[in-house]
Amino acid sequence: MAKRLRYDMNACLGCHTCSLVCSALSGYHSLGASAINIKTKGGLQGKFVCVVCSGCTENISCMEACKTGALKARTGGGVVLDKSKCIGCKECISSCTTRAIHYSDNLDHPIICRQCGTCTKYCPHNCLYLEEVE
Incomplete structure (x- = not known):
């Protein structure tokens, strides 16, 4: 069964692990090469x-904004990036409704969460978890 990344930020201390x-x-x-951005709602x-x-x-x-087909729908939600098809137009960034995509000049492609769940294994306060989806 496919899984999708979810979170409960009540215990988050902003450690950025x-x-x-x-x-x-x-x-x-x-932090610039991460698909996860942890920030405050405001103030210290x-x-x-x-x-x-x-x-x-x-x-x-x-995915709809991608002119080259570099983004394909992922089973369970989200997308998978085919770096060889990406031309760096950044249309995916401006079209993302949650503003979760950003571009890495070092990597020369957009940074998009793959829903792999590796981050969930290292969160010291269990704020991140994978949810099974149909």
């Missing part, structure tokens, strides 16, 4: 929010 683990999968140890004492691909299953705007 999930973001760093995600970026390490691409060969970089940088504000709660943290997680900006990550929501795993759309219908009307996948980033």
